[in-house]
Amino acid sequence: MSGVDRLNVPEFERPIVELEMKLESRRMDLANEKDKQKAKDIQSEIEFLEKDVRKLTDSVFGNLDPWNRVQLSRHPSRPLTSDFVANIFDDFQELKGDRAYKDDPAILCGFGTIDGHKVMVLGHRKGKTLKERLECNFGCAHPEGYRKALRKMQMAEKFGLPIISFINTPGAYPGIEAEERGQSHAIAENIREMTGLKVPIITCTIGEGGSGGALGIGVGDRYLIMENSYYSVISPEGCAAILWHDAKKASDAARVLRLTPNDLIELGIMDEIVPEPYGGAHRDPRKAMEIVKTYLLKHLSELIKLPVNELLDQRYAKLRGMGKYIEVAA
Amino acid sequence: MKWTLSRKRGAPDGLWMKCTSCEAMVYRKVVEEQHQVCPECGFHFRLSAEQRVEYLLDEGSFDEMFTNLESTDPLGFKGKRSYKDKLKQAQENTGHREAAIFGVGTIGGKEVVFGMIDANFIMGSMGSVVGEKIARGAEEALKRKIPLIIVSGSGGGARMEEGILSLFQMAKSSAAIKRLQDAGGLYITVLTNATMGGSMASWAALGDISIAEPQALLGFAGPRVIAQTVRQELPPGFQTSEFLLERGFVDQVCHRKDLRARLISILRYCCKDMPAYRKAAVSRATSKINKEAAKEAAKEAHKAEAKANR
Ligand SMILES: [Zn+2]
Numbered sequence: 001m002s003g004v005d006r007l008n009v010p011e012f013e014r015p016i017v018e019l020e021m022k023l024e025s026r027r028m029d030l031a032n033e034k035d036k037q038k039a040k041d042i043q044s045e046i047e048f049l050e051k052d053v054r055k056l057t058d059s060v061f062g063n064l065d066p067w068n069r070v071q072l073s074r075h076p077s078r079p080l081t082s083d084f085v086a087n088i089f090d091d092f093q094e095l096k097g098d099r100a101y102k103d104d105p106a107i108l109c110g111f112g113t114i115d116g117h118k119v120m121v122l123g124h125r126k127g128k129t130l131k132e133r134l135e136c137n138f139g140c141a142h143p144e145g146y147r148k149a150l151r152k153m154q155m156a157e158k159f160g161l162p163i164i165s166f167i168n169t170p171g172a173y174p175g176i177e178a179e180e181r182g183q184s185h186a187i188a189e190n191i192r193e194m195t196g197l198k199v200p201i202i203t204c205t206i207g208e209g210g211s212g213g214a215l216g217i218g219v220g221d222r223y224l225i226m227e228n229s230y231y232s233v234i235s236p237e238g239c240a241a242i243l244w245h246d247a248k249k250a251s252d253a254a255r256v257l258r259l260t261p262n263d264l265i266e267l268g269i270m271d272e273i274v275p276e277p278y279g280g281a282h283r284d285p286r287k288a289m290e291i292v293k294t295y296l297l298k299h300l301s302e303l304i305k306l307p308v309n310e311l312l313d314q315r316y317a318k319l320r321g322m323g324k325y326i327e328v329a330a
Numbered sequence: 331m332k333w334t335l336s337r338k339r340g341a342p343d344g345l346w347m348k349c350t351s352c353e354a355m356v357y358r359k360v361v362e363e364q365h366q367v368c369p370e371c372g373f374h375f376r377l378s379a380e381q382r383v384e385y386l387l388d389e390g391s392f393d394e395m396f397t398n399l400e401s402t403d404p405l406g407f408k409g410k411r412s413y414k415d416k417l418k419q420a421q422e423n424t425g426h427r428e429a430a431i432f433g434v435g436t437i438g439g440k441e442v443v444f445g446m447i448d449a450n451f452i453m454g455s456m457g458s459v460v461g462e463k464i465a466r467g468a469e470e471a472l473k474r475k476i477p478l479i480i481v482s483g484s485g486g487g488a489r490m491e492e493g494i495l496s497l498f499q500m501a502k503s504s505a506a507i508k509r510l511q512d513a514g515g516l517y518i519t520v521l522t523n524a525t526m527g528g529s530m531a532s533w534a535a536l537g538d539i540s541i542a543e544p545q546a547l548l549g550f551a552g553p554r555v556i557a558q559t560v561r562q563e564l565p566p567g568f569q570t571s572e573f574l575l576e577r578g579f580v581d582q583v584c585h586r587k588d589l590r591a592r593l594i595s596i597l598r599y600c601c602k603d604m605p606a607y608r609k610a611a612v613s614r615a616t617s618k619i620n621k622e623a624a625k626e627a628a629k630e631a632h633k634a635e636a637k638a639n640r
Contacts (some may be wrong), residue, residue, distance in 0.1 A: 170546030
């Protein structure tokens, strides 16, 4: 990776990366140093730098505020749905197309095998390269994307395959054509149908849980969320624009919205937080994906034991319990 | 709680009023005759819950339910104004505890669960109570085996002040509606100005039959957000009822004055004064005797299989 890429990180992380780059360059110096005494000096400098990096990482990542988590959820090196599919599933067979209008690359669907379990995998696709990102509208799906996902999920139901859904979208695409083709209806139908599909559904938020666009493939039996992800009814920027007419106050909005994994557990929405490697998933994507895999398998093995009626009753009961209100004396 | 409506409730002063849409001076009595529609431009003015009940349901038939549900401030939301303040003001303005009002009433003698979302209450946005009332309404319709009719007016979509809880009301309401529909129940949505975002992308889009009032703004993303995203002017009539009708997302666009008659007619087609052949099919599918017979057959098959394997 070039130096320019490496500095494309959230501002709060930049001092760490700068220090790491310095450390690496001193390591190179050490490798090239012939003079023994000078090498010794460099070695001790390296040790100091290593300690500094550790200390700085501790202090930065030990004190993440909600906005920092939002920034990490959008981190350019964070593993994406396509990475999860490639790394924790075998024999993936992509299945495209909604059979009505077109294929929307912003949602990825297909058969996959995870630790011997045959499943239907789906997720929002943000794209790796600029070309892919543009094709995927940066992870913002159109109605045909949601309809494709529904079609594949119904097929999973037909063949008794559990569904694993990776959530990572800033939101459904807000465009003229998306409205013309029924964005609301597509999302609504997915939500409704997912409440009744007769196979286990595990949703795992791996980055951004952007409102209705996330929920459009996000109803299930278990709701997992990675440590540095968020899920919200509105983007922090959008909320800030409404509250203070200033999108730059997104960090304040992130606090007000209670969108971090801990908040979401407290509010009774999410079931479990999936921990990330030290300093965030982007610092060790492979490890991050391995951890997610163990969590998915744990929940999958629990869910596949349940009789369908019980599965659906539990799914319904969980949804019915969502929300907070009081019942006053009439 | 039974509603008794008096026709003379707080009638505004003056013989004439100015249309908020076309700005024409119109005769108030004509507007009222048209069920609060401008006779010049056809703009449908926003109704109170009381007016909606008066125009649609049989007189004196509405019995409100779930009246004791009240919103809290689960996030401790601090915007420019606190959520608690907003709620209090909305309650004072509308005389209701929340945006959703549900109950049982009759339309043309037919009993229905009738719900409406009052756009005057925090833009009719959906928080925990609105989601809960929709879910309970659907469950009530299922229990009583009667249709569910919801009149939307939810320009605010999901209620931001309740954060993630409001978002998941989309799933909660849709889940209950699915149970009703899967059991053969009828769900009719009447879409009114405005219904957007999380409301439009869940319960409001799921009607078996969907009727929109003219010129209502109905969509997922707000027009301003779309204009900013695509950086071009939006086509005329974008996201209106007529736009949705043309693209196949509603069954009818109907003037408010004709709405009651349309609903009565539709209820006649979809309700279970079933013809004999339908009744027979349904009873065959649900009869206990058949279930018993199926069980017996399964047992026999199992025995035969076991024999063959031996
Ligand atoms: Zn007018």
